Amino acid sequence: MTDPGERFWRRQARRLARRANLAFWFARWAPLAAAAAGVAAPLLLLARRSHRTSLAAAGLAGALLAVALAAAWLVRRRFLREADGLVWLEARLGLYSRLSAAAAGVGAWPDTARYAPAFRWRGLRAATPILFALGLLAAAALVPLSAPEAAPLAPPEAPAAWRQTEEWIRSLEEKKVAAPEALQPFSERLDQLRAQPQKSWYGESSLEASDTLRDQLRSEVRSLASDLDAAAGAFGTEHGMPAETAVDQRALRDALKGLSSRTLRLRPDLMKQMQGAAALQKMPALDASRLARTLREGAGFCRLSIRECRPGDTDCWRVVAGRTGNGNGGIDRGPGPAPLTLNAEASSLQAKRTEGVSNSDLSQAALGDVVGTSTGTHAVTARAGGLSAGGAAATGSGGEVVGNSQLTPEERRILARYFK
Amino acid sequence: MSGTPAAQSDVEAAARRLSLLRTALGAVLLGQEALVDSVLVGILARGHLLLEGLPGLGKTMLVKALGRALGLAVRRIQFTPDLLPGDITGNPILQEVDGRRAFVFQPGPIFGNLVLADEINRASPKTQSALLEAMQEQRVTVLGQEHALPDPFFVLATQNPIELEGTYPLPEAQLDRFLFKLDVTRSSVAVLERIVLERTIGRDPDVPAVCDADALRELIALAGRVFLPKVVATYIARLVDATHGAAGVRYGASPRAALALGAGARARALLHGRINASFEDVQALAPAVLQHRLGLDYAARLEGRTPAAVVAALLAEVAPHDRPLPAALEGAPR
Numbered sequence: 155m156t157d158p159g160e161r162f163w164r165r166q167a168r169r170l171a172r173r174a175n176l177a178f179w180f181a182r183w184a185p186l187a188a189a190a191a192g193v194a195a196p197l198l199l200l201a202r203r204s205h206r207t208s209l210a211a212a213g214l215a216g217a218l219l220a221v222a223l224a225a226a227w228l229v230r231r232r233f234l235r236e237a238d239g240l241v242w243l244e245a246r247l248g249l250y251s252r253l254s255a256a257a258a259g260v261g262a263w264p265d266t267a268r269y270a271p272a273f274r275w276r277g278l279r280a281a282t283p284i285l286f287a288l289g290l291l292a293a294a295a296l297v298p299l300s301a302p303e304a305a306p307l308a309p310p311e312a313p314a315a316w317r318q319t320e321e322w323i324r325s326l327e328e329k330k331v332a333a334p335e336a337l338q339p340f341s342e343r344l345d346q347l348r349a350q351p352q353k354s355w356y357g358e359s360s361l362e363a364s365d366t367l368r369d370q371l372r373s374e375v376r377s378l379a380s381d382l383d384a385a386a387g388a389f390g391t392e393h394g395m396p397a398e399t400a401v402d403q404r405a406l407r408d409a410l411k412g413l414s415s416r417t418l419r420l421r422p423d424l425m426k427q428m429q430g431a432a433a434l435q436k437m438p439a440l441d442a443s444r445l446a447r448t449l450r451e452g453a454g455f456c457r458l459s460i461r462e463c464r465p466g467d468t469d470c471w472r473v474v475a476g477r478t479g480n481g482n483g484g485i486d487r488g489p490g491p492a493p494l495t496l497n498a499e500a501s502s503l504q505a506k507r508t509e510g511v512s513n514s515d516l517s518q519a520a521l522g523d524v525v526g527t528s529t530g531t532h533a534v535t536a537r538a539g540g541l542s543a544g545g546a547a548a549t550g551s552g553g554e555v556v557g558n559s560q561l562t563p564e565e566r567r568i569l570a571r572y573f574k
Numbered sequence: 575m576s577g578t579p580a581a582q583s584d585v586e587a588a589a590r591r592l593s594l595l596r597t598a599l600g601a602v603l604l605g606q607e608a609l610v611d612s613v614l615v616g617i618l619a620r621g622h623l624l625l626e627g628l629p630g631l632g633k634t635m636l637v638k639a640l641g642r643a644l645g646l647a648v649r650r651i652q653f654t655p656d657l658l659p660g661d662i663t664g665n666p667i668l669q670e671v672d673g674r675r676a677f678v679f680q681p682g683p684i685f686g687n688l689v690l691a692d693e694i695n696r697a698s699p700k701t702q703s704a705l706l707e708a709m710q711e712q713r714v715t716v717l718g719q720e721h722a723l724p725d726p727f728f729v730l731a732t733q734n735p736i737e738l739e740g741t742y743p744l745p746e747a748q749l750d751r752f753l754f755k756l757d758v759t760r761s762s763v764a765v766l767e768r769i770v771l772e773r774t775i776g777r778d779p780d781v782p783a784v785c786d787a788d789a790l791r792e793l794i795a796l797a798g799r800v801f802l803p804k805v806v807a808t809y810i811a812r813l814v815d816a817t818h819g820a821a822g823v824r825y826g827a828s829p830r831a832a833l834a835l836g837a838g839a840r841a842r843a844l845l846h847g848r849i850n851a852s853f854e855d856v857q858a859l860a861p862a863v864l865q866h867r868l869g870l871d872y873a874a875r876l877e878g879r880t881p882a883a884v885v886a887a888l889l890a891e892v893a894p895h896d897r898p899l900p901a902a903l904e905g906a907p908r
Contacts, residue, residue: 234899241895242899245895250843255803260849273903280901
């Protein structure tokens with residue numbers, strides 16, 4: 155093929171055939187793609203809501219490709235070849251079949267100057283379905299979506315140390331043993347811990363700080379209770395109802411010194427009474443007895459606040475067990491709540507649908523009931539080295555019993571009867 | 575196509591000679607250029623022609639002028655109901671030859687290069703059939719003896735579309751022998767004015783002889799060598815095939831019609847100086863080739879449809895291109 159005219163005309167024919175074939179394919183593909191877009195648009199919206207946009211885009215691209223291949227398959231019989239392009243060119247350009255004759259080797263190829271663009275696209279009409287499809291997809295891809303309504307997340311349960319600390323502070327405030335301003339630093343530090351982001355609540359530093367705060371408060375309360383007991387002991391008990399009671403000033407001063415130096419200070423009026431008593435060698439027995447009882451009650455309240463009862467302090471233990479008032483002849487007299495009745499306070503178990511029960515009678519508890527929760531530390535036995543996967547927990551040293559039956563003779567008989 | 579394809583130079587030389595012929599005939603048959611072209615195409619395609627038109631439109635003059643321009647022997651036969659086959663083919667006459675009496679064949683008027691069969695539909699079917707053999711076989715048989723007709727041999731028959739009483743319409747088999755059926759239409763006022771000014775009743779206009787029988791044979795041979803592209807042949811086949819089953823058509827065109835279209839397309843291309851036939855040639859000749867070969871059904875005839883209208887509808891329906899273009903592509907303005 156050395157004739158420039160032949161090259162030119164054949165190239166034009168191929169070009170026309172390509173355009174025609176593309177138009178055929180496009181005309182078939184466009185409505186199919188529009189239909190696919192109509193289906194894909196709502197799916198794309200759903201994918202965006204579920205944050206699977208990339209997956210949806212890949213699926214959409216695959217669907218469009220499949221549709222494109224299907225369209226090409228459907229219109230393949232209508233595709234034009236180079237010879238068809240020559241025919242259309244010679245017909246349109248008025249060449250009286252010269253191109254077909256020249257292609258058959260008869261006569262020369264026409265002058266290339268006779269060529270003129272013979273066909274043009276009616277693009278807008280053909281592209282209407284695609285514009286529609288693109289509009290649908292663009293709307294599905296760009297329309298703003300409200301954030302999906304996530305299931306309301308239950309706030310994480312506060313660390314146990316916080317709950318304990320808060321409970322102790324509230325109890326101390328109710329009992330009014332300590333000065334209110336003395337509890338303020340603990341409350342502020344607890345608030346600071348609460349103000350952390352929730353995801354940091356159980357961080358190592360947060361838990362360490364929480365434990366430190368709790369331990370510090372407990373230590374302060376213990377010390378306060380101890381000092382109050384010591385102070386109460388400074389007022390000697392005289393038998394036979396004497397008029398005056400001697401005051402152990404040294405012990406009282408030591409107690410006052412301890413009370414004054416602590417962070418958790420005693421309430422001021424009680425402190426003042428103690429300071430007044432410390433200045434006396436003797437004081438009226440009735441006043442001394444009342445003050446001593448007040449101080450002991452304060453010490454008891456302190457221990458009760460942190461749930462640490464002294465042995466023999468039945469009142470304290472009763473309160474801690476939640477059995478206040480039983481058997482006192484009131485309207486709630488009796489053996490206490492019926493077994494497995496719900497507790498007055500709801501359990502803070504978040505997503506679980508279980509409730510704590512109000513007593514420890516487990517005779518009628520059903521399987522799965524939560525009979526109680528407790529906070530504590532695991533007793534972990536420190537080992538020199540952990541077991542590796544596949545490792546043996548123990549190695550024999552020779553002469554040991556390898557299989558050790560744990561069954562009772564009765565169980566063995568039952569099993570023997572069953573497998574007989 | 576016989577032999578090698580026609581060379582461009584040969585075709586151009588033939589076109590020049592044919593142009594002279596067209597000019598000569600056009601000077602005689604005023605305002606009938608299309609008819610003259612069709613007749614020349616028919617002659618170049620070695621076909622017989624059926625001219626249909628009212629009396630006085632120049633049919634006879636066309637044949638006479640054609641004979642003079644081509645240098646051919648022209649014979650005229652006026653067909654009448656009492657015309658016998660022997661009146662056309664010739665009769666054996668008892669004569670004395672070398673002292674003995676013998677039948678000697680006396681050739682009839684059909685023995686000419688160009689035979690004008692005037693008002694052919696007025697002859698009896700028997701006489702018409704005598705013409706059938708001559709047209710197809712280019713010979714006549716009398717008393718069992720064959721007599722070859724001169725070469726070239728053309729029959730240009732005429733028939734009058736009116737005054738059909740007492741006529742014998744040509745049977746389909748005989749119609750199929752005619753390459754073209756050409757309608758001779760009346761002229762416009764301007765042409766009539768020229769006729770009135772330039773013609774005199776009773777005196778035929780002078781027509782120069784442009785070529786002779788040998789040159790005509792060369793032209794006919796050259797027309798046969800004009801290239802017919804395969805796509806054009808395919809178009810002819812699809813067009814002829816579409817006549818079968820077309821609306822209003824009782825029977826369609828025969829394969830002879832396809833041959834006629836191919837030969838006519840080649841001849842028309844030669845007339846226009848082209849070395850190959852084209853779709854345009856086929857479309858231009860399709861009415862002349864097909865309309866007398868289509869049999870319309872009763873309903874179509876009742877509706878007043880004509881074969882020419884059916885052919886026009888077919889041409890609009892059957893696209894030349896086997897594979898259409900998509901709707902998204904349209905012809906650019908030129």
